[in-house]
Amino acid sequence: MCTGGCAKCLGSTLIPLAVLCTLANILLFFPGGKVVEDRTYITDEVWCFGGLLGSGVLMIFPALVFLGLQNNDCCGCCGNRSCGKRFAMFSSIIFAAIGVLGAGYCFILSAVALNKGPKCKTGENWSYPFKAGDYLADHTLWERCTSPDNIVPWHLTLFSLLLVMSGIQAVLCGIQVVNGLFGTICGDCKCCGCCGVSS
Template sequence: MCVSRCLQCIGVSLVPMAIICMLSNVLLLLPDWKIHFLLEGHVTREATWATGLWGSGFLVLLGARSFVQSSRTRGCCAFRSQMFCQVLYSLLGLLASCTCSLVSATGLSQGPLCLYNSSSGLTWGVPLQPQPDRHSGYLYNQSLWSGVCVEPCSVVQWNLVLFGVMGATSALQAVICGFSVLNSLLGLILGQGFCHNKVRTLLYLGVEKCSDRIVRTTRPTTLRHHPPPEGETSFRLRQPAWIFMRNQLRNSQINSTGQYYYPKDGAILLPGLAQKL
């Protein structure tokens, strides 16, 4: 089924992205691979919020696990209730990933917390944040990347790469979760039969079953699962419709005019039916 397969693909694709966001956030807490900056509180504020851990990490993984499990749900009522839960999980993942993306963009634009030379000597602060009276930011001025911060070493490049990766990955998560919301709503509204091909309905012109014969008719016929009331043209099969009609064609032959017919009783099948099956 389309909805379940999409949910399974979404769940599988969200897992590596969540791991990337979690690793990026952990590395942001360890500039220059040293933990004492974190213990002393000398880490960029947006990194300490840990949105990559609990937002695009844990909450998205929670939704991904639910997406994969829901793809195995069977039954109409169970499927619809599961789809309702998936809508909630998708909205939660969308909110969490959007939050992480916005925080990453903010940390990227404001610059890192570092030790720099000020008028009063070495001090901890955010010297690269945009200020109208000095500069508009450091992103487009690479001369500020290595000439301002003293410690941690290469902290500007560290934050630039990790915040960029985390922001881009969480933005992609937001797009996927948004698609998951629409997919789950389709499953909730249309039910388990949406794009379901296990028992397919064949609409074709010219074939219906009367007793045990296949005869010509002039209106479309729908193949179903049990015999209809007397006088109706549709009928139901115990096996998938395409298997039944394929077996019927195998037992037929072609006459001199190109029509399919049964040698036993002479009942005729239309030529176009073979192309449909």
């Protein structure tokens, strides 16, 4: 397996996931698909920008680095044909770690938001009517939210998507950490062979 090709595959997978996470976070600013009068009516975790920053913008950097690894000029560095590629693979480990942190941030926020439930109107007040995820198993509790319409399935669907996609991102970045270690030690098979042996 070529480490550069593997990194490119991971990068091309991370890009659409980052875009989807960004869109999901933006949609959460419109509870139930509607514009709310007061921003305090929006669930607190939405304002932490887990999908927008953690799994969105922050994920673009490692994705672009991974995409560029296969095209890096790895030959002719310090007289060693493979040290340029190895340094690039080593740097990808740092970006992969940043990706894991961003995805982890989004994952934790999404888990907290799912457990806490949405902020909605109950009677005359806006509050969090659910406790410790009790609404997840008992759909009859959803009736506590009188406004916005369909706020519970909206909240549940979008934060579940963020949870799953950020989890996938964390796994992909974790794979690149391992892939980057192999690339640092052995180089890339497409350019200079494995473990310094020319192809």
